[in-house]
Amino acid sequence: MNRKHIRTDPAAYEQMTRQASPPSRMVQGVFRAFWVGGVVCIIGQLAAETGVQLMKMTPADGYCFAAIILVLLTAILTGAGVFDRIGQYAGAGAFVPITGFANAMVSPALEFRREGMVLGLGAKLFTIAGPVLVYGIGASVLVGLVYAIIFS
């Protein structure tokens, strides 16, 4: 090797990179996620209570109603180009409630519409939510089987 080439081994460079890269702001991130996530939950709770108390739903239907309202609101906010900013600000606070799932469905739909309804929107609709569905449903099937074997 001639001498002018850079001489640093990957392990030493990894150490340098770690020191040079600013870490995510833990406290700020947790605080933002907490208050935004809390507000989302309050909206959900309000929707559920409205369903149960004003619209005479059963409690189970009320919570279903809350989920529908949150998904609808997220879809509208995603379409309006606002939700990505909320997500950037609040991280998991905007995501962990069912809102994250709605955003993960609506954003590829918007993005890939231009490539056509079938091979664009249709094919790419589940690019983000797909893995969650595959392993979520897969896990629930497994748990269901285990449950059936033990308790039958």
Next chain:
Amino acid sequence: MAVKRMGQQTIILPNKPAILAGAAWVGPKEGKGPLGSLFDHVTEDESYGQQSFELAERQMVLDAARAAIRKAGVREGDIRFLLGGDLLNQIISASFAARELALPFLGLYGACSTMCEALCLGSMLLDGEYADHVLCTASSHFCTAERQYRYPLEYGNQRTPTAQWTVTGAGAAVLSLSPGKTPMARITHACVGRVVDLGVTDANNMGAAMAPAAADTLLALFEDTHTAPRDYDLIVTGDLGRVGRNLLLELMNSQGTPLIEDRCLDCGLLIYSPEQDCHAGGSGCGCSAVVLNACLLPQLQEGKLGRILFMSTGALMSPTSSLQGESIPGVAHAVVLESPKAERNTRHDF
């Protein structure tokens, strides 16, 4: 015998090909940045009146190319080669713009190093007297890059502090062997970089992935040309961003060739202000292309800068290689640019 070579990686361009004119088209976010007033055109929105962002990027390339040709005072038919590239799969922005321009076209992919790659090759074509005029372009678009490399635009993911923001912009420069008027700058040397990979796998930290390649090219160029950092008024890197620039300074220190910190700028840090929430800075082919054409060339032309080292840096990964767990190879190409007023060339006249 390759008489125009200097050392391992550098070539000397005795005819000193001139950059006749440059043009830079940018998006609204770049227009609001610190360099906003310098660009030839700031588009009203990201779609630039087109049906898709891909079409918008292509139109920006086309408009920048035509503006550069017009400013250079040459006719489209005088251009013998069009060298251009971008970030998209199959470099569609460059090649579809080339379809409209109908010029002999060589498409380039060097990720974000494309502008310098084009300048290296263009100046070689001129110095070899294979052409009188060559057009070099490079472009990127936040919205097209985002969907290809990351997530849909409206997906609300959180960006890490080391992430960079892809510049929406297209730069074009007309190079000439026989300038009819005073050129903006002259290219005296070109250094083609090696692909260097020190094992960075985080696609959200491309500055760190590219810094070793940048250091490698700088070391090669300094040794080949027997120059040192103090011989350049500025050393301008393409899109290392805050993290990558700091790592470059540190790497050069560790190699015993420290750079002069206040003469070492990065286009990715120049193009956005800290309030624009771009984390570690700008990136993309367009980043170094628009800063070169709108900011650096005019300063060279006026003689405010005498000699600079301009180096675009590229991260050569693809979404597929990243998913398969490969690390990110970097590459950096450099050219030495001289002001037409700086005919001082005393001890640097190699």
